[in-house]
Every structure is written in structure tokens, then in C-alpha cells.
Amino acid sequence: MILYLDTSSLLKLYLDEEHSDLVRTWVDGAQVLCTSRVALPEAMSAVARRWRQGDLDDEAFAAIRQALTDDWPELSSVDLNEEAAGELAVRLDLRGFDAVHLAAAVEVVTFADAPTFFSSFDRQLNRAARAEGLAVLDAESDLYPVATVAGDSSEIHEPVPAGGWPSKKS
Numbered sequence: 001m002i003l004y005l006d007t008s009s010l011l012k013l014y015l016d017e018e019h020s021d022l023v024r025t026w027v028d029g030a031q032v033l034c035t036s037r038v039a040l041p042e043a044m045s046a047v048a049r050r051w052r053q054g055d056l057d058d059e060a061f062a063a064i065r066q067a068l069t070d071d072w073p074e075l076s077s078v079d080l081n082e083e084a085a086g087e088l089a090v091r092l093d094l095r096g097f098d099a100v101h102l103a104a105a106v107e108v109v110t111f112a113d114a115p116t117f118f119s120s121f122d123r124q125l126n127r128a129a130r131a132e133g134l135a136v137l138d139a140e141s142d143l144y145p146v147a148t149v150a151g152d153s154s155e156i157h158e159p160v161p162a163g164g165w166p167s168k169k170s
Contacts, residue, residue, distance in 0.1 A: 078104035
């Protein structure tokens with residue numbers, strides 16, 4: 001399974017927020033994690049803002065910055081397709097970076113050789129992603145992918161009971 005994370009989902013890997021555990025579970029089930037190149041500066045900006053507001057102490061701020069920097073090479077980052085993003089921004093009434101994320105995710109789906117899911121905690125962006133035909137994972141989603149470790153195959157089981165996402169099979 002391929003999982004595309006926008007910045008709101010990516011940050012849940014580093015900050016203890018509502019639905020952080022859910023995103024971590026999705027990430028544990030993915031073979032490939034993707035995001036747009038804009039996610040790193042967006043995430044750093046959001047973390048710095050929380051630090052300046054006093055939501056993070058100096059130690060937590062430094063640790064999160066380091067973790068983001070260390071983990072970044074492990075993500076498949078998608079280059080900017082400014083024309084596609086511009087078209088999506090106009091057609092779907094999206095903010096600029098939301099359109100960049102959606103264009104990147106659409107590109108991943110276009111070339112993916114495995115089931116691909118989009119994760120965001122922005123309702124407007126999720127509506128736009130669904131309008132573009134993407135499978136969206138969010139807190140209200142009834143899609144729960146299960147990645148199988150045997151071989152390189154993935155299975156998609158939908159829906160799974162509200163109790164959560166089944167564990168990966170080994």
C-alpha cells in the first residue's frame with residue numbers, strides 16, 4: 001500500500017494530537033510513504049509556530065525538528081507540478097499548498113503500482129481529493145487498508161468494523 005500524507009497528517013507522526021495514533025497505524029501498514037516537497041517547510045513552519053506560541057518547549061521543538069530532518073529522506077517526495085496544482089486550485093477552490101498536495105497525490109496515483117490512499121485532516125482538501133477520485137483516509141473514513149507483508153502484494157478490505165484497522169499480517 002502507498003500512503004500519501006499531506007502536512008496535517010505528516011505532523012501527527014511527530015505531535016501528540018487528536019488522531020495521531022490513527023495516522024501512525026496507517027503509516028505502519030504502508031510500504032511507501034509519499035508527500036509533496038512543500039510538506040517539509042510547511043511542517044517546520046507549523047512546529048516553529050507552536051514553539052513560539054509556547055505549545056512546545058525548547059527540547060520538544062529541537063527533537064521534532066531533528067526527527068523531521070532525519071526522517072525526510074525516507075519519504076518519497078513528489079516534485080511540484082505547478083500547472084496541475086494551479087488548475088486544481090481554480091477548479092476546486094483550494095488554497096495554494098492544498099492544491100500542490102492534491103496535484104502531487106494525483107500524480108502518485110497515476111503512476112502507482114499498488115493501492116494508494118490520501119491522508120489529510122483538512123475537510124476541504126479531502127472533499128477535493130474525493131472529487132478527483134482518490135481514496136481518502138481520515139478520521140471519518142470507512143476505508144481501512146491492510147498491507148500484507150507476504151510478498152509485495154497488498155490487499156484492500158473495506159469496510160472494516162469501527163473498532164479500528166486490523167494489524168499487519170506477517
